[in-house]
Amino acid sequence: MHLYRALVAANLAKSKSEARTLIQSGAVSNNGTKVDSLEYGFTDPERLFGRFTVLRRDKKNYGLISWQ
Incomplete structure (x- = not known):
């Protein structure tokens, strides 16, 4: 799983594009x-x-x- 997908799954970002922006901004x-x-x-x-x-x-x- 990529980090941007995990951010969306954990409700820390609303979309994959928002997650990518957050990652790039540090x-x-x-x-x-x-x-x-x-x-x-x-x-x-x-x-x-x-x-x-x-x-x-x-x-x-x-x-x-939590990884299974």
């Missing part, structure tokens, strides 16, 4: 690390406890992805 972080690449994909070692990913948009908007 407003998105994955587990506390800023991400500015549109081609970013999630990897297993980045998951917290092997199962979770915390997304953050700006300062106060958070989302949690």
